[in-house]
Amino acid sequence: MALFSEQADVSVRPAVPGDELAIAAAQLAAWRDAHRDTLGEQVLASLDGAMFAERWAVAITSPPSRGHRVLVACEGADVVGFVAVGPIASPDDSPLDAPGGELFALEVAPRSQRAGHGSRLLAAAVDLLRADGADHLQTWVLDGDSARAQFLASAGLGADDAIRTLASGTMPQGTERQVTEHRWSAAI
Template identity: 40%
Template sequence: MSQAQVRAATASDVAEITRIQRETWRLAYAEFLGEQALAALDAPETEQHWAAAVEHPGTTVLVAVEGEFTVGYCVAGQAPHDEVESAAGELPEDADRVGLIATLLVEPRWGRRGHGGRLIGYAARALREAGAGRGIAWVAQSDAASLGFYKRAGWHPDGTVRTLDTGEKTIRELRLTGPLDLELTA
């Protein structure tokens, strides 16, 4: 059996992170995003964006690896105030101590092998070490798999929603919040 691990991403991981995003979005999110958003993933700027994220101070980019294969990734860091504020624009008292899981993707063919749990666990630890007391993530309301994953981690919708426009479709996202002392359950 292959060894599974999570480690910090490096510049040499950028091409694989980009590939995983492309393939996973096309497989799992095509109906939500539309053709324009998916086509944009082929632009050279996508890889440049990931290179900048890996090098950005204060951002944790992790990759999940099984054997020789990179199978998923997670991006986490301090939550910007506009991600934490209420629908009325008010900041909670702990706004400066909220971490953001900006994205967490595991290629569907590598799913159900614990990679997502390891990624969120390592990301939560990095956020705690950076001073965060709780975390947030935005998840498409129609993405039952991701909503179920975060629910098993103890994260739940906090009542805040937003709508993203992909250029041809809109996506309603729920803000989830939860503890960073994670204990995933089956």
């Protein structure tokens, strides 16, 4: 009788050159799945995967500081998600002196969601931020993203009073579309 494991081969590792295409694909798929109502089909259809991949390649190979990192979640050898973190810039623009960290992005491809990848990515990011001396974490959540809000709340983060409004493209009538984000934070 052969014994086998039903556990998937899953991991989190630092992103390396070559991961940028999978990161961009995961991000675009996740955004198109989660933000259709908020951002609109036109905005989501206009997103350029090659441009996203180029920006992720720079983030991986030339981060703005040693505290900025990109990690990927893998199923076997396949990249299925990612997280990008870094220090919160201090008032004197010396980010490594900042006591907090920011979660800039955390996305898992829709086909791989609900498998623990997001939790593993967040835990690894928090470990790195703590090692850099961060004592709290913050991130921004788009209005209407109830799945992200639930995920963050289950990880111990909560919304505070900070709100920001961002432009997200031009609507067919020529008016600018704006979206609102709320800051979520927690002590780490």
